[in-house]
Amino acid sequence: MTKNYRVEGMTCEHCSNAVVEEVSTVPGTQGVDVDLDKGVVTVTGQGFTDEAISTAIEEAGYKVVD
Template structure:
């Protein structure tokens, strides 16, 4: 089980959090997504997922991974 942390820019409300959780949660291998609106922190748990797939999912939700 892997846990990776990302920082996402542009989230401003609960809907933003839901969008990111939904898109990242659909990435193959992801089992859990935890988002903290105030800091932009996104913690992803799972197996065999890639940074590229997570970043693409964040972009699909309309936001940007900055770290």
């Protein structure tokens, strides 16, 4: 399963690293990729939920937008 999340506020490598670190702790994630130019976080794996990913992104200091 691969899902994309639009995230606002990410502007630099530190932002990217913070999001990858937090999202990687969510059970079921196998890969996390951040595209700073597009403001998109791509998560691959099995069994993770949108809620768990959103919570992890918020814990990193950013917000998922629709």
